[in-house]
Amino acid sequence: MATQTQHAIVFGIANKRSIAWGVTRKLHAAGIKLTLAYQGERFERALGKLLASEGIEDALLVPCDVTEEGATEAVFDRHMEHWGALRHVVHSVAFARREELEGNFTDTSREGYSLAHEISAYSLIPMARAAKKCMGEEGGSMIAMSYLAAQRVVPNYNVMGSAKAALEHAVRQLAFELGPQGIRVNAISAGPLQTVSARGVSGFADIYSAYAEKTPLRRNITQEEVANASVFLLSDEASGITGQVLYVDSGFSIMASL
Ligand SMILES: NC(=O)c1ccc[n+]([C@@H]2O[C@H](COP(=O)([O-])OP(=O)(O)OC[C@H]3O[C@@H](n4cnc5c(N)ncnc54)[C@H](O)[C@@H]3O)[C@@H](O)[C@H]2O)c1
Numbered sequence: 001m002a003t004q005t006q007h008a009i010v011f012g013i014a015n016k017r018s019i020a021w022g023v024t025r026k027l028h029a030a031g032i033k034l035t036l037a038y039q040g041e042r043f044e045r046a047l048g049k050l051l052a053s054e055g056i057e058d059a060l061l062v063p064c065d066v067t068e069e070g071a072t073e074a075v076f077d078r079h080m081e082h083w084g085a086l087r088h089v090v091h092s093v094a095f096a097r098r099e100e101l102e103g104n105f106t107d108t109s110r111e112g113y114s115l116a117h118e119i120s121a122y123s124l125i126p127m128a129r130a131a132k133k134c135m136g137e138e139g140g141s142m143i144a145m146s147y148l149a150a151q152r153v154v155p156n157y158n159v160m161g162s163a164k165a166a167l168e169h170a171v172r173q174l175a176f177e178l179g180p181q182g183i184r185v186n187a188i189s190a191g192p193l194q195t196v197s198a199r200g201v202s203g204f205a206d207i208y209s210a211y212a213e214k215t216p217l218r219r220n221i222t223q224e225e226v227a228n229a230s231v232f233l234l235s236d237e238a239s240g241i242t243g244q245v246l247y248v249d250s251g252f253s254i255m256a257s258l
Pocket of ligand 1: 011012013014015017018019020038039064065066067091092093094095119145146147189190191192193194195196197198
């Protein structure tokens with residue numbers, strides 16, 4: 001991917017199933033130097049073990065709860081002190097309370113709505129602000145992870161659908177604003193993968209099996225397929241692409257019904 005050493009910040013590894021972990025492995029394999037921002041102490045040991053299992057020895061690890069004032073900016077500061085340059089940012093962070101991911105959307109609480117949007121959508125904005133400063137005239141690229149519920153009704157996704165719609169809008173708005181500086185911003189809309197976040201959605205198992213039976217490819221996607229598409233969008237191979245949502249979903253989104 002890179003002809004000279006490039007640097008990336010990845011937000012959102014919780015465990016080996018995390019989409020962000022798949023992307024991290026691919027970036028490392030492409031020779032990219034990494035800063036990994038993890039949610040907090042609870043995740044640190046697991047992350048250390050994962051890195052050891054993959055032979056990634058030189059990643060900079062920085063705790064970051066995106067709801068904490070200044071925490072996101074601190075990751076970029078630490079990254080620049082350590083590595084001195086930044087080319088790529090991966091946003092793979094989302095959260096909604098379990099009770100907001102079942103039942104009626106009309107029951108969404110004010111707090112639950114705010115929290116889901118703060119963590120899953122707003123968090124991209126301070127990342128973009130910091131990336132703009134760090135990337136300078138060289139430009140770079142950012143990606144965020146979305147889901148079809150941003151565009152269509154998926155029962156139980158409720159407030160996460162609203163947050164993903166806000167995230168996809170932010171991707172377009174940021175692509176417009178950062179484009180003149182050569183910074184591209186895109187999203188991947190992934191099909192279901194069995195991660196901690198996904199298992200929080202009521203009825204997820206039914207969605208997962210429907211994809212295997214009824215999508216054009218008649219199977220679920222893999223973590224590696226999302227990672228491959230992510231590395232493509234981040235790389236210069238995608239130099240003319242910005243503000244887009246790329247579906248990695250076995251073709252589910254082209255269907256009128258299943
Ligand atoms: N798994 C799927 O089916 C699927 C499909 C489409 C999109 N996505 C999206 O992919 C992204 C990654 O999710 P995943 O499926 O890999 O699950 P995951 O649970 O492995 O990753 C979610 C990450 O968000 C982090 N996070 C949550 N709250 C945070 C906070 N306050 N501060 C910092 N980090 C916080 C968690 O620590 C975790 O690392 C999410 O945006 C998710 O919505 C997932």
